[in-house]
Amino acid sequence: SANFDQHDSNDILRLVVTTDNHLGFMEKDAERGIDSYISFEEALEIAKEEQVDFILLGGDLFHENKPSRDCLTRCQKLFREHCFGDKPIEFEIVSDEDTNFGHTGFPRANFNDPNLNVSIPVFSIHGNHDDPTGQQNLCALDTLAAAGLINYFGKSNTSCDQGVNIVPVLLQKGNTKLAIYGLGAIKDERLYNMFEKGLVQFIRPAEDPDDWFNIFVIHQNRSAHGKKNYIPETFLPNFLDLVIWGHEHESRIKPEYNEIQRFYVSQPGSSVITSLSESELAQKHIALLKIHKKNFKLEPIPLRSCRQFMMSTVVLADSNINPTDKNVELKIEQFLAKKVEKLVDECHKNRYCYEKQPIKPLIRIKVDYSDYEPINEIRFAQKMVDKVANPRNILQFYRKPTERREEGVL
Amino acid sequence: SANFDQHDSNDILRLVVTTDNHLGFMEKDAERGIDSYISFEEALEIAKEEQVDFILLGGDLFHENKPSRDCLTRCQKLFREHCFGDKPIEFEIVSDEDTNFGHTGFPRANFNDPNLNVSIPVFSIHGNHDDPTGQQNLCALDTLAAAGLINYFGKSNTSCDQGVNIVPVLLQKGNTKLAIYGLGAIKDERLYNMFEKGLVQFIRPAEDPDDWFNIFVIHQNRSAHGKKNYIPETFLPNFLDLVIWGHEHESRIKPEYNEIQRFYVSQPGSSVITSLSESELAQKHIALLKIHKKNFKLEPIPLRSCRQFMMSTVVLADSNINPTDKNVELKIEQFLAKKVEKLVDECHKNRYCYEKQPIKPLIRIKVDYSDYEPINEIRFAQKMVDKVANPRNILQFYRKPTERREEGVL
Ligand SMILES: [Mn+2]
Ligand SMILES: [Mn+2]
Numbered sequence: 001s002a003n004f005d006q007h008d009s010n011d012i013l014r015l016v017v018t019t020d021n022h023l024g025f026m027e028k029d030a031e032r033g034i035d036s037y038i039s040f041e042e043a044l045e046i047a048k049e050e051q052v053d054f055i056l057l058g059g060d061l062f063h064e065n066k067p068s069r070d071c072l073t074r075c076q077k078l079f080r081e082h083c084f085g086d087k088p089i090e091f092e093i094v095s096d097e098d099t100n101f102g103h104t105g106f107p108r109a110n111f112n113d114p115n116l117n118v119s120i121p122v123f124s125i126h127g128n129h130d131d132p133t134g135q136q137n138l139c140a141l142d143t144l145a146a147a148g149l150i151n152y153f154g155k156s157n158t159s160c161d162q163g164v165n166i167v168p169v170l171l172q173k174g175n176t177k178l179a180i181y182g183l184g185a186i187k188d189e190r191l192y193n194m195f196e197k198g199l200v201q202f203i204r205p206a207e208d209p210d211d212w213f214n215i216f217v218i219h220q221n222r223s224a225h226g227k228k229n230y231i232p233e234t235f236l237p238n239f240l241d242l243v244i245w246g247h248e249h250e251s252r253i254k255p256e257y258n259e260i261q262r263f264y265v266s267q268p269g270s271s272v273i274t275s276l277s278e279s280e281l282a283q284k285h286i287a288l289l290k291i292h293k294k295n296f297k298l299e300p301i302p303l304r305s306c307r308q309f310m311m312s313t314v315v316l317a318d319s320n321i322n323p324t325d326k327n328v329e330l331k332i333e334q335f336l337a338k339k340v341e342k343l344v345d346e347c348h349k350n351r352y353c354y355e356k357q358p359i360k361p362l363i364r365i366k367v368d369y370s371d372y373e374p375i376n377e378i379r380f381a382q383k384m385v386d387k388v389a390n391p392r393n394i395l396q397f398y399r400k401p402t403e404r405r406e407e408g409v410l
Numbered sequence: 411s412a413n414f415d416q417h418d419s420n421d422i423l424r425l426v427v428t429t430d431n432h433l434g435f436m437e438k439d440a441e442r443g444i445d446s447y448i449s450f451e452e453a454l455e456i457a458k459e460e461q462v463d464f465i466l467l468g469g470d471l472f473h474e475n476k477p478s479r480d481c482l483t484r485c486q487k488l489f490r491e492h493c494f495g496d497k498p499i500e501f502e503i504v505s506d507e508d509t510n511f512g513h514t515g516f517p518r519a520n521f522n523d524p525n526l527n528v529s530i531p532v533f534s535i536h537g538n539h540d541d542p543t544g545q546q547n548l549c550a551l552d553t554l555a556a557a558g559l560i561n562y563f564g565k566s567n568t569s570c571d572q573g574v575n576i577v578p579v580l581l582q583k584g585n586t587k588l589a590i591y592g593l594g595a596i597k598d599e600r601l602y603n604m605f606e607k608g609l610v611q612f613i614r615p616a617e618d619p620d621d622w623f624n625i626f627v628i629h630q631n632r633s634a635h636g637k638k639n640y641i642p643e644t645f646l647p648n649f650l651d652l653v654i655w656g657h658e659h660e661s662r663i664k665p666e667y668n669e670i671q672r673f674y675v676s677q678p679g680s681s682v683i684t685s686l687s688e689s690e691l692a693q694k695h696i697a698l699l700k701i702h703k704k705n706f707k708l709e710p711i712p713l714r715s716c717r718q719f720m721m722s723t724v725v726l727a728d729s730n731i732n733p734t735d736k737n738v739e740l741k742i743e744q745f746l747a748k749k750v751e752k753l754v755d756e757c758h759k760n761r762y763c764y765e766k767q768p769i770k771p772l773i774r775i776k777v778d779y780s781d782y783e784p785i786n787e788i789r790f791a792q793k794m795v796d797k798v799a800n801p802r803n804i805l806q807f808y809r810k811p812t813e814r815r816e817e818g819v820l
């Protein structure tokens with residue numbers, strides 16, 4: 001990427017990118033119930049501090065398709081509190097706003113509504129968790145858009161498999177022109193087939209098509225789970241410059257260059273840990289993305305409010321505990337408790353100096369209990385409840401090398 | 411009421427009052443599904459045409475405690491579309507806004523939020539259909555308030571039966587001072603007991619208490635259904651000038667003077683017909699209320715978009731149909747069909763010249779079928795489906811004089 005400091009800031013679009021915020025995740029849990037809100041609010045606060053031009057969301061803003069009243073109310077409050085205000089908007093939309101947003105019932109973006117004083121516009125596609133349903137084909141983002149809180153785009157009408165035209169939102173700031181193509185989540189296999197049949201059309205601007213920096217926001221499987229159960233990067237058009245890949249929760253936010261397609265892919269990952277699997281171990285980030293003409297710079301910013309998570313593997317056979325000892329269960333319990341406490345201590349040492357980071361970490365110990373019996377997990381949980389945020393599922397017992405891969409919520 | 415034309419308009423508060431709008435009522439019904447939205451939108455349009463200062467809602471804005479996504483989205487659109495705009499606000503709140511509205515997470519009324527360009531503020535209490543529930547004690551009005559679309563007041567914290575303090579919203583326009591006391595719906599018996607024990611306190615303004623015009627918005631049973639299953643008007647303090655009584659769906663909007671209490675009671679009634687009972691026969695109205703110092707004038711405005719409703723009683727014994735005729739069922743069917751058609755014709759003759767009024771009326775025929783058998787209602791419905799909005803429940807069969815009273819949804 002180019003040295004951005006030398007450019008005129010009037011030509012630099014600055015945005016925060018975050019995906020898979022899963023608002024409402026585990027909302028009934030006394031310990032973890034507000035984790036999703038805290039980290040999403042941190043993302044909004046970073047956007048405010050960085051005085052970005054806008055925020056780009058990559059789907060799964062909500063964890064549940066029908067968010068609870070509490071969740072929807074909290075979310076509306078967050079946007080009103082952080083994205084409304086006196087900061088002037090320094091870019092403009094040059095695409096037809098009615099085409100981009102007319103489906104919401106309002107013919108323009110919220111910041112061009114003279115009745116709303118928007119400081120940081122939010123653009124969002126939907127994910128598979130918050131996709132449109134029912135006779136009216138509405139999703140929770142439609143409710144937010146009706147109130148003027150977000151700009152919901154990429155809602156393609158793909159009901160009849162006749163294919164999909166992806167019409168970009170076109171933005172301009174000074175001499176920088178940005179085309180944002182978005183496609184809300186569709187069943188992977190359906191989209192795979194549409195791509196194969198050439199039924200996915202990216203509608204590029206007629207004027208100066210090569211002058212635009214082209215982003216595509218997608219919310220699909222990136223890694224191959226089955227034959228057609230993902231979208232290969234090679235399916236995407238190579239005029240793209242940067243793909244923002246939602247849905248995959250692992251933080252792989254640093255842009256990865258695809259040599260064949262000659263574009264970059266950034267996978268921001270979720271802003272909240274939704275499964276105790278390896279893919280959620282990496283520190284969570286949002287992106288501060290700067291775009292100058294055809295160049296970009298993506299700066300990952302860690303979410304310091306994210307709950308800490310550590311994982312370890314233990315082989316009981318290596319523990320010197322005699323399987324025939326009459327106190328074997330107690331000894332295993334003490335042995336595992338020590339392991340947990342060590343990890344908790346490590347988490348405490350590595351905390352951010354940030355008051356919103358929760359105290360209790362998530363801990364997962366994979367226990368190879370070959371030659372032993374599993375211990376009473378309920379009693380173990382009771383002993384860990386003051387130290388760990390997930391006392392009831394710390395331990396994952398397995399025998400020998402066949403380790404099951406845990407499927408998380410994406 | 412005084413002659414209002416002689417007063418300085420800068421001293422006259424003008425508002426639209428409507429209650430029991432029941433948004434989402436019968437939303438799945440192909441014919442009647444959007445009736446509630448149409449009439450509520452008409453109320454908003456009247457408010458706009460009349461350039462009122464604000465709108466006062468008396469509860470049951472929503473029919474369902476958890477409105478569908480479609481319903482909530484439509485409602486948010488309606489408020490944003492009709493209540494935001496450039497009309498200046500010509501009155502001010504002189505009570506502590508944080509006390510009135512702080513429970514919503516925002517410390518002031520929406521029109522005092524510099525980020526929202528509100529043209530017609532909406533003030534609302536909740537009804538029994540949209541009352542707060544769950545651990546967070548939230549209702550659908552909280553979701554609207556979070557987005558800055560309405561000003562939700564009268565949400566008393568009455569969880570522990572220690573009584574309730576009703577703190578008014580105090581408004582001033584020129585020399586007119588208005589105190590609006592509001593109390594969201596509570597179980598009648600609980601409120602009855604609290605009143606009896608003197609646990610309901612109206613907190614009057616300390617300064618010039620006698621200068622205020624005092625409105626109380628209540629959403630409870632007005633007519634005695636049981637011993638304590640309603641609120642007697644005599645329970646209400648007699649410093650009140652006008653009581654807006656929600657919950658009762660019958661249009662009795664013309665203020666009725668209570669000689670003992672020396673206040674007026676206006677019962678606007680619902681804006682949509684929710685039951686085929688006598689109490690819903692009267693033309694629906696909203697109120698245009700004008701207040702000048704201690705005087706008021708309430709002008710009922712008919713809701714021309716309301717679906718027409720006629721009811722009739724038929725005694726088959728008076729019909730000349732021979733009960734032993736081999737075609738007796740067919741003859742009864744034809745006889746009743748004629749009755750229905752006559753009522754439908756009458757409705758068509760009496761339509762408002764207003765394109766939003768639905769074509770098909772609601773018809774209810776009470777049929778005394780003594781000495782006869784009831785006819786096949788499914789076949790009858792099929793013949794009426796093109797003429798009547800409620801083909802499946804036109805007929806209500808009864809024997810002799812014991813007529814059951816239908817209980818509607820309030
Ligand atoms: Mn997803
Ligand atoms: Mn996700």
Ligand SMILES: [Mn+2]
Binds near residue numbers: 470538629656657658
């Ligand atoms: Mn009611």
Ligand SMILES: [Mn+2]
Binds near residue numbers: 432469539819
């Ligand atoms: Mn009602």
